[in-house]
Amino acid sequence: MEAWEGVTRILVPVDGSAGSLKALDTAILLARSSGATIDILYVSYFASETDTANLISWLPERLTRPVAPAVHDALGTAEERVKRVVPYELHERTGNPPREILRFAEEHDAPIVIGGRGLSRVEGFFLGSVSQEIMEKAKGTVLIVK
Numbered sequence: 449m450e451a452w453e454g455v456t457r458i459l460v461p462v463d464g465s466a467g468s469l470k471a472l473d474t475a476i477l478l479a480r481s482s483g484a485t486i487d488i489l490y491v492s493y494f495a496s497e498t499d500t501a502n503l504i505s506w507l508p509e510r511l512t513r514p515v516a517p518a519v520h521d522a523l524g525t526a527e528e529r530v531k532r533v534v535p536y537e538l539h540e541r542t543g544n545p546p547r548e549i550l551r552f553a554e555e556h557d558a559p560i561v562i563g564g565r566g567l568s569r570v571e572g573f574f575l576g577s578v579s580q581e582i583m584e585k586a587k588g589t590v591l592i593v594k
Contacts (some may be wrong), residue, residue, distance in 0.1 A: 452482040454473050460557045461549045461578070464522035467563025471593040472526055475561040479534040486525045486536040489552055491545040505589040546581040559589035 452560070460475045462468040479486050523538050530536040541548040546579050554559050562579045 452478050452484070455482045455484045455559060457487055457556050457567075458482075458484045458557065459489060459549070459558040459560045460526075461491065461545070461560070461562050461582075462522045462526045463490065464518065464525065467593070468522075469525070469529065469563070471522075471561045471563040471591050472529055474591065474593045476530060476534055478561065484534075486530055486534055487539060487552070487556060487558060488499040488523065488530070488536055489539045489541065489549065490522050491541045491543065491548040492519060493544070494542065503550070536566045539586060546585070547579050548589075549578070549582055550585055553586065553588060558588075559591065560586060561591045561593060562593045 458475045458479055460468070461577060462471050462472060466546075472486075472506070475486050478484065497546070519540055523540070527536070527538060541552065549562075556574065562582055564579050583590050583592060
């Protein structure tokens with residue numbers, strides 16, 4: 449864990465998946481050993497102001513469902529895991545998830561701890577893997593947790 453000495457912030461993107469929670473658990477261990485603050489980030493393609501009811505779409509439900517409940521659930525679950533364990537901050541951004549995650553990491557000079565492949569094979573084929581793109585494009589440290 450020496451590589452994490454001197455790290456003051458650790459970015460953990462969450463989406464409510466089991467993979468993102470495993471990444472958060474790993475980040476908690478790293479933060480406890482290094483004294484870092486965990487930045488928990490949820491990125492959605494659309495802002496909650498654009499939520500519409502009863503939208504029929506060929507896209508997967510994870511993309512078409514209302515944003516506000518998904519954000520609330522993912523951040524709430526993550527907060528319950530870190531509360532009273534390590535310092536943390538909750539963040540929400542709107543846009544392309546890989547781009548926003550990379551931008552946040554650069555702005556805060558934070559290594560990224562991310563869950564591997566939260567998508568099904570079909571979703572991954574159409575949408576790509578966020579963790580794969582992060583790994584390929586990040587300028588700093590990336591830890592992918594499976």
